[in-house]
Amino acid sequence: MAVLPIRITGDPVLHAPAAPVTEFDDALRTLVDDMFETMDAAPGVGLAGPQVGVPLRLFVFGWTDDDDVLHRGVAVNPVLWISPTGIGELDEDAEAEGCLSFPGERFPLRRAESVILEAVDLDGTPFEIRADGWLARIFQHEFDHLDGVLYVDRLSHPFAKAAKKVQKKNSWGVPGLSWLPGRDHLDD
Template sequence: MAVLPIRITGEPVLHTPAEEVTEFDDALRTLVADMLETTDAAPGVGLAGPQVGVGKRLFVYSWTGDDDVLWRGAAINPVLWITPAVPESVDELDEDDESEGCLSLPGERFPLRRAEGALLRAFDEHGEPFEIEAHGWLARIFQHEYDHLDGLLYADRLSHPFGKQAVKAVKKQSWGVPGKSWLPGHDHPEG
């Protein structure tokens, strides 16, 4: 296993829809193991293929809920249904409960309204189908990682004034151009 470099916003693979995984082989299983190791080293709760330069529809997740249950695995060629739909309320965002970070915008956190629930159907790294009904933070993780597979970063979804703050942070760090990455355990995330 190996820790992989994580691409920073501006890298084209992060802003391009990913392609279906077609081969469930040893190379895929190694990639999944490396992505989980990278997630742990970062540390993070999820990581999508495009974030490590692989334009394929897969992500890993590793998160322990309030009930001390560890949710850890890979979602290959996932399909995600949001249940219920994102609320149409005009309530202010809760910066404590609704803030997200992203390993491709390291060190930044902004609030984003997400659906409370999601249904994930995918294959594991061995080609076995599975389904998870998620709520709360696990649903948020799935939505965040699934967005990566469609070429979206959470900063692309931010409302005013947070979207503007994210643009400023990207500019301040000289991100937003190809060729920027960081290696968990070796690089300072903003480097």
């Protein structure tokens, strides 16, 4: 297993739709193992193929809820069914989100409270997960990556403006930038 470099916003692979996975082989298993190792080293709660430069429709996730239940897995060629999004003022703490491809920053973003994830596992076996709260947020965030959307692309004013300032300050938004968990120090 290996920790892979994580692409930073501006890399073309992050801003284009990913292709379906068609080969369920040892190379896919190795990629997924490396993605788990990378996500854990970052540390993060999810990581999509495009974030490690692989333009395929898959993501890994790993999150422990308030009841100490570990939700960990891989979703290949997922479909996401999203409940209607709530209305009202954003809670800047409870709805704050971060992204390993926009490292060290968090901004509030309204997401649906509930989703249904349909996907296949590494053997091509279909499964379904009904998720609420943070797990639903993780699924929506990672699924967006498969469509070439970063969470900062969804931010509303004034948070979109703040994100653009951070991007400019860090000289992000250009192809070829990445960071390596465990080696590169980024302010969290």
